[in-house]
Amino acid sequence: MDRRRFLKTVTGVVIGAGLAPKAMAGIMITERLSSSEAEDAYLKDYLYKMRHFNMHHADDIFLSPADFGTLKSALARMRRLQRTVGHGNFYLLSFDEALKIAANYGRVEPFTAEELAFLEKIFYADSTVYGFMGEKPFKHLTDHIRKDNVVRDRMTGNYLFKGKPVETYRHIKEHLGDEVTLTSGVRSVIKQFMLFLSKAYESEGNISMASRSLAPPGYSFHGIGDFDVGQVGYGALNFTERFTETTVFKRLVDMGYLRLRYQQDNMLGVRFEPWHIKVS
Numbered sequence: 001m002d003r004r005r006f007l008k009t010v011t012g013v014v015i016g017a018g019l020a021p022k023a024m025a026g027i028m029i030t031e032r033l034s035s036s037e038a039e040d041a042y043l044k045d046y047l048y049k050m051r052h053f054n055m056h057h058a059d060d061i062f063l064s065p066a067d068f069g070t071l072k073s074a075l076a077r078m079r080r081l082q083r084t085v086g087h088g089n090f091y092l093l094s095f096d097e098a099l100k101i102a103a104n105y106g107r108v109e110p111f112t113a114e115e116l117a118f119l120e121k122i123f124y125a126d127s128t129v130y131g132f133m134g135e136k137p138f139k140h141l142t143d144h145i146r147k148d149n150v151v152r153d154r155m156t157g158n159y160l161f162k163g164k165p166v167e168t169y170r171h172i173k174e175h176l177g178d179e180v181t182l183t184s185g186v187r188s189v190i191k192q193f194m195l196f197l198s199k200a201y202e203s204e205g206n207i208s209m210a211s212r213s214l215a216p217p218g219y220s221f222h223g224i225g226d227f228d229v230g231q232v233g234y235g236a237l238n239f240t241e242r243f244t245e246t247t248v249f250k251r252l253v254d255m256g257y258l259r260l261r262y263q264q265d266n267m268l269g270v271r272f273e274p275w276h277i278k279v280s
């Protein structure tokens with residue numbers, strides 16, 4: 001990568017500052033010229049980025065150093081919070097509950113004003129600015145999951161929404177038996193926040209890179225019905241393209257169950273996710 005360009009991106013762009021990012025500029029130019037050459041070049045670059053999702057790319061958007069510092073403290077607090085309430089409860093915890101519990105437990109301590117401002121900025125930022133083009137099922141930071149609307153999967157401790165999601169998983173389970181497992185179910189806004197911030201932390205503040213493999217908070221369909229499945233015993237490989245080599249994946253395809261949210265070469269700014277079942 002061109003290092004000078006990278007540094008310019010790191011220090012020059014702050015999300016939510018209303019700057020027209022190069023990614024969007026690319027789209028606008030493509031539309032204005034409506035030249036098939038420009039479209040091809042844009043598409044080629046886009047598909048390359050999606051296939052190499054876990055790398056820094058020239059037009060990626062980074063958090064400012066100050067925001068990256070706030071990310072670290074907010075993330076550490078969320079992890080303490082998750083340890084306090086337990087993994088299972090954290091899947092369903094609302095933002096308001098998270099604030100209350102943080103304030104009541106000495107080992108978590110209240111979210112600071114900077115952290116809250118940062119979390120609001122991330123939640124309400126237009127994700128297309130940094131490359132995520134998907135829909136946003138949760139419109140408000142305080143939107144929450146009704147606990148009487150979900151059921152717990154006893155095998156894994158994950159939750160599924162009643163109705164179609166539970167029925168879909170039950171069908172899958174009937175056909176695939178002990179080979180298939182529920183790797184991730186219902187996720188609250190705060191759970192998605194923690195996953196997204198972890199990814200953004202690993203990505204050194206590159207939120208474009210983070211959003212190529214994880215929907216930003218509010219944008220995850222795990223909040224309204226989608227879930228992830230995996231092959232038992234396959235561990236972390238269930239969240240890689242290697243999942244397509246498993247019996248579970250092949251049988252799901254054969255049975256026509258596999259309605260994927262993020263197909264190979266989708267135009268939503270998201271990597272291929274063959275394990276993610278689209279329900280809603």
Ligand SMILES: [Zn+2]
Nearest residue numbers: 222227228276
């Ligand atoms: Zn998923």
